[in-house]
Amino acid sequence: MAKTESGEPVVLEYVKMRLPEISALNRESTVFMMSVSPIEVHGPHLPVGTDVFIAEELAKRYIKALHRRSPELTFVTLPSLYLGSDALPVKGSLSVAAPYLEGALLSYGKGLAAQGFRYLFVADNHGGPRHQMGIEAAARALWRKYKFYLIDPFNIEFRYMVQHDPGFMEKTGLGHGVCGDDRDSHAGTNETSLMLTCCPELVAEVHSEVPASTPSPHTGGASLVAGLAKIVKFFGGDVFSRDLKHLANTLAWVGDPDMLPYMGDPGKATAEAGEAMLDARVEVAMGLFERALASGGREPVHLKPMLWGVRAMRKLPE
Numbered sequence: 126m127a128k129t130e131s132g133e134p135v136v137l138e139y140v141k142m143r144l145p146e147i148s149a150l151n152r153e154s155t156v157f158m159m160s161v162s163p164i165e166v167h168g169p170h171l172p173v174g175t176d177v178f179i180a181e182e183l184a185k186r187y188i189k190a191l192h193r194r195s196p197e198l199t200f201v202t203l204p205s206l207y208l209g210s211d212a213l214p215v216k217g218s219l220s221v222a223a224p225y226l227e228g229a230l231l232s233y234g235k236g237l238a239a240q241g242f243r244y245l246f247v248a249d250n251h252g253g254p255r256h257q258m259g260i261e262a263a264a265r266a267l268w269r270k271y272k273f274y275l276i277d278p279f280n281i282e283f284r285y286m287v288q289h290d291p292g293f294m295e296k297t298g299l300g301h302g303v304c305g306d307d308r309d310s311h312a313g314t315n316e317t318s319l320m321l322t323c324c325p326e327l328v329a330e331v332h333s334e335v336p337a338s339t340p341s342p343h344t345g346g347a348s349l350v351a352g353l354a355k356i357v358k359f360f361g362g363d364v365f366s367r368d369l370k371h372l373a374n375t376l377a378w379v380g381d382p383d384m385l386p387y388m389g390d391p392g393k394a395t396a397e398a399g400e401a402m403l404d405a406r407v408e409v410a411m412g413l414f415e416r417a418l419a420s421g422g423r424e425p426v427h428l429k430p431m432l433w434g435v436r437a438m439r440k441l442p443e
């Protein structure tokens with residue numbers, strides 16, 4: 126693979142390549158990278174493209190980290206896909222039903238697999254349940270049909286954040302309520318910190334004055350889901366019980382008539398916390414990507430995003 130004088134990888138842009146250049150790519154050592162997230166309201170202080178902007182920074186870091194480990198790899202970027210499901214249900218968000226997201230990724234993967242390529246690694250920053258289900262469903266279909274790897278690390282990182290995975294929490298050095306968990310799930314401390322690292326010029330200066338948004342009480346459907354979580358836990362389903370608890374908290378927030386378009390405390394955000402979170406997420410991603418590269422089509426790399434046990438719900442209309 127070509128390198129710059131500084132040792133940085135040369136990153137090719139697929140849409141700028143001509144057919145002979147694409148044909149000349151080594152099928153075994155070419156990795157495609159794409160950012161995928163929705164256009165979504167992120168409070169009064171962050172832009173609606175926040176998830177994609179963070180994903181694009183992650184993609185750059187993924188490439189640098191992979192290059193350090195495997196300098197023989199060639200990297201080709203696909204245009205960012207501003208597409209995602211379960212965006213915050215307020216005016217300003219542009220959400221796409223999960224079957225459409227799933228279909229788009231299936232089509233991209235099918236087109237690459239038909240050319241003999243093996244790897245499409247996804248950078249993502251959106252924790253919508255049907256969003257994650259749709260991406261993983263596409264990934265599994267592509268593996269089943271073509272032995273093609275589509276891997277979105279956020280499908281497991283989000284679980285680590287919400288459920289306070291000890292190893293991941295140690296890597297970030299961040300505590301509860303500021304790590305992207307249920308009390309900080311959207312445009313709060315974590316995402317504002319990430320934007321202060323990735324795109325500080327896009328963060329409103331008044332972010333430190335935005336009051337904290339606190340979790341809403343469980344009522345209606347949220348109460349029913351929370352009750353189901355307790356029943357599931359009683360019968361030994363601890364992991365799925367925690368997934369349901371997360372769903373209950375989310376439903377309580379988005380179902381609250383007084384809902385604020387963010388959850389968490391933006392005023393606590395720091396660029397240092399954003400850097401720590403990015404470092405931890407890149408480390409998780411490298412483990413997944415390296416498994417795929419080492420296997421070379423022999424073994425799948427399947428993830429289980431939150432609520433995967435009820436993945437049929439991804440087909441429900443938004």
